[in-house]
Amino acid sequence: MSQIRVAFIGLGVMGYPMAGHCQKAGFPVTVYNRTTVKAEQWSQEFGGDFAATPREAAEQADFVLVCVGNDEDVRSVMMGDDGVLAGIGQGSIVIDHTTTSAELARELNEAAHAAGAEFLDAPVSGGQAGAENGQLAIMAGGEASAFARAEPVFAAYGKAWDLLGPAGSGQQCKMVNQICIAGILQGLSEGLALAMSSGLDVEKVQKILSGGAAQSWQLENRAHTMARDEYDFGFAIDWMVKDLGYSLEEAERRGLTLPVASQVRSFYQELQAQGMNRCDTSVLLRRLIK
Amino acid sequence: MSQIRVAFIGLGVMGYPMAGHCQKAGFPVTVYNRTTVKAEQWSQEFGGDFAATPREAAEQADFVLVCVGNDEDVRSVMMGDDGVLAGIGQGSIVIDHTTTSAELARELNEAAHAAGAEFLDAPVSGGQAGAENGQLAIMAGGEASAFARAEPVFAAYGKAWDLLGPAGSGQQCKMVNQICIAGILQGLSEGLALAMSSGLDVEKVQKILSGGAAQSWQLENRAHTMARDEYDFGFAIDWMVKDLGYSLEEAERRGLTLPVASQVRSFYQELQAQGMNRCDTSVLLRRLIK
Numbered sequence: 001m002s003q004i005r006v007a008f009i010g011l012g013v014m015g016y017p018m019a020g021h022c023q024k025a026g027f028p029v030t031v032y033n034r035t036t037v038k039a040e041q042w043s044q045e046f047g048g049d050f051a052a053t054p055r056e057a058a059e060q061a062d063f064v065l066v067c068v069g070n071d072e073d074v075r076s077v078m079m080g081d082d083g084v085l086a087g088i089g090q091g092s093i094v095i096d097h098t099t100t101s102a103e104l105a106r107e108l109n110e111a112a113h114a115a116g117a118e119f120l121d122a123p124v125s126g127g128q129a130g131a132e133n134g135q136l137a138i139m140a141g142g143e144a145s146a147f148a149r150a151e152p153v154f155a156a157y158g159k160a161w162d163l164l165g166p167a168g169s170g171q172q173c174k175m176v177n178q179i180c181i182a183g184i185l186q187g188l189s190e191g192l193a194l195a196m197s198s199g200l201d202v203e204k205v206q207k208i209l210s211g212g213a214a215q216s217w218q219l220e221n222r223a224h225t226m227a228r229d230e231y232d233f234g235f236a237i238d239w240m241v242k243d244l245g246y247s248l249e250e251a252e253r254r255g256l257t258l259p260v261a262s263q264v265r266s267f268y269q270e271l272q273a274q275g276m277n278r279c280d281t282s283v284l285l286r287r288l289i290k
Numbered sequence: 291m292s293q294i295r296v297a298f299i300g301l302g303v304m305g306y307p308m309a310g311h312c313q314k315a316g317f318p319v320t321v322y323n324r325t326t327v328k329a330e331q332w333s334q335e336f337g338g339d340f341a342a343t344p345r346e347a348a349e350q351a352d353f354v355l356v357c358v359g360n361d362e363d364v365r366s367v368m369m370g371d372d373g374v375l376a377g378i379g380q381g382s383i384v385i386d387h388t389t390t391s392a393e394l395a396r397e398l399n400e401a402a403h404a405a406g407a408e409f410l411d412a413p414v415s416g417g418q419a420g421a422e423n424g425q426l427a428i429m430a431g432g433e434a435s436a437f438a439r440a441e442p443v444f445a446a447y448g449k450a451w452d453l454l455g456p457a458g459s460g461q462q463c464k465m466v467n468q469i470c471i472a473g474i475l476q477g478l479s480e481g482l483a484l485a486m487s488s489g490l491d492v493e494k495v496q497k498i499l500s501g502g503a504a505q506s507w508q509l510e511n512r513a514h515t516m517a518r519d520e521y522d523f524g525f526a527i528d529w530m531v532k533d534l535g536y537s538l539e540e541a542e543r544r545g546l547t548l549p550v551a552s553q554v555r556s557f558y559q560e561l562q563a564q565g566m567n568r569c570d571t572s573v574l575l576r577r578l579i580k
Contacts, residue, residue: 125502126502173485176484180509181504183480187473187474187551190473195462198540199455204454208463209466211450212415213525214474247484250488256480256483256484258480258578
C-alpha cells in the first residue's frame with residue numbers, strides 16, 4: 001500500500017495543529033493558507049510542504065482536508081481556476097472540516113463527484129484544545145466507502161468519528177450539537193443569574209446540581225468562569241452566530257421552528273453589537289445581570 | 291444520646307420510600323398522610339406508627355419531615371389547630387422536602403422559630419428512583435446548627451446534601467436546577483427535531499455529542515426515549531409548571547427576566563392543556579414534530 005498524501009487547506013487555530021498531526025502520523029502533508037507566512041511557519045515547524053494555491057496543494061493529494069471559516073471561505077478555496085476541485089485527482093477524497101450549511105455540503109458533494117473525486121462533510125467538535133491534543137469528535141456525511149478510506153486520517157487528530165448519513169449529515173449533526181449548547185447555556189445563564197442575585201455560592205450549587213438531571217458539560221466547565229465574569233477564552237460567539245444561522249436555515253428548509261435556538265442567536269447578536277464578539281459563548285449571563 | 295424520633299408528613303411517591311429509609315435507619319418513625327389507608331399500608335410494610343393529624347405525628351418527634359405537593363399543601367399540614375406547628379416540641383426541627391416558593395420557606399422559618407422550633411427548607415432532586423434507592427441530592431436552607439443536627443437524618447435517604455445559605459436558599463438552589471433543566475430540554479428537543487427530520491440516527495448523534503460540549507444528563511438519559519416518543523415515566527410536567535412558576539416569581543422579586551424559563555413554562559402549559567400533564571418533562575419534542 002502506497003503512502004497516503006494529504007493536502008491541508010486552512011491553518012487557523014484548528015487547522016494548524018490538525019495538519020501537524022497528519023504530518024506526525026506519517027502522511028506527507030502539503031498545506032495551503034491564504035496568508036502565506038503562516039504556511040511557511042507551519043512548514044518550518046512540522047517539515048511538510050506548502051503550496052501557492054489550493055489547486056497546487058490538491059494536485060498530488062489522496063485526501064484534501066479543508067478547515068476554514070464559513071460557506072464563502074469554503075467556496076473560495078474549492079471553486080475557480082486555483083481551487084481544490086481544479087487540481088483534484090481521480091478518486092481522491094475532499095474532506096471539509098469547516099462548519100458550514102448542509103446545503104453547501106450537498107453542493108460540494110455534487111461538484112466533487114463531477115470532478116471524479118469523493119466528498120465528506122466532517123465538521124468537528126472539541127475546540128482548539130481538541131485540535132491541539134488530537135482529540136476531536138468528527139461528524140461525517142457522505143458515502144460509506146469514502147468514510148472507510150478516511151478513517152486512518154481521522155485517527156491522526158480524532159478521538160471519535162462516525163458516519164451520520166449521506167452528504168450534509170455531518171453538518172446536520174453539528175447543528176444538533178450547537179442547538180443543544182444554545183439551550184444549555186441560556187438555561188445555565190438564567191439559573192446562575194438567580195443563584196448569584198440570591199447570594200448563593202455558585203461552587204456549591206454547581207457541585208450539588210452536577211449529581212443530577214441538571215448536569216451538563218457546560219455546568220461543570222463554565223459555571224465557575226461565568227461566576228467570575230471570565231469570557232476571554234473558549235468558543236467565540238462570532239462562530240456561534242454563524243453556526244446557529246446555518247442551523248435555523250436548515251430547520252426552516254424542513255418546516256421546523258426552533259424558538260430557543262432562534263432567540264439565543266438574537267441574544268448573541270445583541271452581544272456582538274456591544275463588542276463582545278470574541279467572548280466565549282457562555283457570555284449570555286452578561287445580558288441577565290449587570 | 292437518646293434515639294432520634296422522626297415524624298414524616300406526606301407519603302407520596304417520594305415520601306413513602308423516604309419515610310421507610312428513616313425507619314430502616316433505626317429512627318422510630320410516625321407517619322401522617324391525608325389518605326389514611328396509605329399510612330396504614332406504610333405502617334404494615336415498615337413497622338412504624340401512624341398518626342391521625344400532623345399535630346399528633348409531630349408531638350413526640352425530634353425531626354418533622356414534610357414532603358407534599360405545593361405551597362398550599364405545605365401550609366395545610368403546617369398551620370392550624372391540627373398542624374405540625376401546633377404540636378412541635380421545643381428545639382425540634384421541621385425539614386420541608388417539598389419544592390415550594392422561597393417566600394414560603396422564609397415564612398415557615400419565622401413561624402417555626404416563633405413556636406420554639408427550627409426550620410430547614412430542603413427540596414430534593416433524584417426523583418422517584420432516588421427516593422427509593424436512598425440516593426437523593428438535598429439542597430438545604432436555614433441555620434448551620436440545624437443543618438448539622440439534620441445530617442444523620444439526611445444520610446438515611448440522601449447521597450449528597452449541602453447547606454446553601456439562610457432560609458429559602460434550598461428552594462432557590464432547586465429553582466436553579468429546574469431552570470437549567472428547562473433550557474437543556476428545550477435545546478435538546480430542538481436539536482432532536484432537526485436530527486429526526488433530517489433522517490439522522492439519534493443513537494449515533496447521542497453517542498458522538500455526549501463526548502463534547504453538548505453533553506448533558508438529559509442527552510444521555512432522554513434522547514433515546516424521546517426518539518421513541520416515550521413519555522409515560524419520569525418527572526411530570528404538572529410539577530415542572532409549578533416549580534418554574536415559583537422560580538419566575540422569585541426571579542421577578544429580584545428584578546430578573548428569565549426569557550427561556552418563562553417560554554418553556556408556557557410550552558408546558560400548552561402541553562398540559564392538550565392532556566399531557568402527566569408526561570415526562572422531555573415531552574417538549576412533541577410540540578416541534580408531529
